[in-house]
Amino acid sequence: MTAAVSPRASTLVGKIRHGDRALATLSAAAVVVILAMLAIIVLDVVRGGARTISWEFVSSPPRDGMTAGGVFPAIFGTVAMTLLMTVAAVPAGVATAIYLTEYASMQSPVARLVRVCVANLAGVPSIVFGLFGLGFFISTVGRGIDRFAYGGQSVYGKPCLLWSSLTLAILTLPVVVVATEEAIRSVPREQREASLALGATRLQTIFRVILPEALGGILTGTILAVSRGAGEVAPILFTGVAYYLPQLPTNLNDPFMSLGYHVYVLATQSPDVEKTKPLLYGTALVLLVLTFLLNLIAIWIRSRSRRRARAGV
């Protein structure tokens, strides 16, 4: 049978080989196109922004009706907003992950509900978070604080840094939960048992054995959350961001500028697009560099801690 392959059989083999290669080539082409999409967008923003970027651009405020000067207040606002967001989102996210992995059993209906809600929270459109921030934080919580503590004066019942950050914290909560949960699950069971066997309490085991071991994952989640939060615009549109402010925000109830919103406004509401284009590219580049650096660091930490987990160190 092997000696004489009939011509028909050999064309069949040829056809099959052909089909086999076609699928491999097509699917590889899809990968290439996606990588090209990433490369094109990055290269275009880098090329367009490189001419604008200078020390002055990142360190000075805008001038001449947003056609000259820099974006320092927007960088400051973005950083302040994401820091506040992190302070709120990370402890809550880590606590949720600890609950899901260490306290709740797999069958617990509460834990399952928490899981469903975390997954669905990640899918809520960002503009809905904006509506929520306005309806809940500003109209309800903020106005409530004003009524009771400030005699009806508008102190917290208005768009500001605090409400934007808290809105973003809820939006990024799932990112922290998912990354932390994965990290905690990859801590070997033996370490838990050893700690408990040595007489440690459950909480001591969590704080002294499990969390230090899962630190890489928690850090990854935090960085990804920061990167996500720094780039979001829709949730802060109505909850605190402003187009131009002469002063930097100093209080929680001050409005602030942000890089993403700056790009949005310059791109959609500028009377003279050609004149603002260099500024627009520069701002987009600063935002992209910020989020990309954070993402790359997160990817690096995660791959390192995964490799270590695989090696069993």
Add this chain to the structure above:
Amino acid sequence: MRMASQVTMQSAPARTASESRSLRRRGGWGERAIELSIRAVALLSIAAILLILVFVGKEALPLLTSSDVHREVTFGSLFAPLKEAGGSAYTWQPVSEVPKYNVWPLIVGSVKVTLVSLVFAVPLSVGAAVYVSEYARPRVREIVKPAIELLAGVPSVVVGFFALVVLATWVQDTFGTEHRLNALVAGIGLSFAIVPIIFSVSEDALRAVPGSYREAALAMGSTRAQTVLRVVLPAAGPGIAASFVLGFGRAIGETMIVVIASGNAALLDANIGRSARTITATIAQELGEVVVGSAHYDVLFALGGMLFVATFVVNFVGERIVHGMRRRLGTTS
């Protein structure tokens, strides 16, 4: 990963009741308080979902109950053709002498842009997922996966800006579209945002197919391509379908890309070469300028509420499909 904790749980009943009680009692009151607060904080995500529903709903409620609002618009009239003479019966024109609230142009706009984005994103993402899970060497996989994650990390406002200055010009030169900013430009831009999610869910689904399926197919003389097309893809089918569903949910809720690149004219029109206005872009553009508590304000919250419910249902369905498939394939993690 999940296996480890399941083993722990299965061994739990082996512990006697008194033993486990003593383990729980070991900590003091301070410890109990901290544990309690961890449990309480864990409920935050449930609270968040409920609060979103309640507070978005609360601001939209006057649309159903207030007679002041009803003089201008009712929930039913959002969907009914307009009766006034002049202009189309399907017009979204909330800021005019006689405010016109008909949501069909917005729904059509959202669906149009979303479908365009799926047409571009689905073949690319599924193709890439097939390559990464079935053909790529580990080294290649370790480069491609983070790169696609990086694409997910591009802020949507930057994608929107790119669509505005680069894609829009390219699309108009290539297809000669009527409007420079249109559903096609926004849809292509949107595909940048949904490729990562469709890719990662599809790739997870393909990798959840046990190796024994592939080995059996290959052992029976199938080629790699036959194995992929007739065994692996059908087995992973529900997961891949779920990735479309989740991609749809992500696309219909995306705001910044469409608000910058779609042109924002509320036309009831199937032509993707013409300008489109989505539900999300409408909220983003109009809420900043409305009077709090006005009929327009309530309508915008109602739109947000509908969007929330729609994406919630879509995501829930997507998640259920993924879970169902995993359970059937016996790969839980």
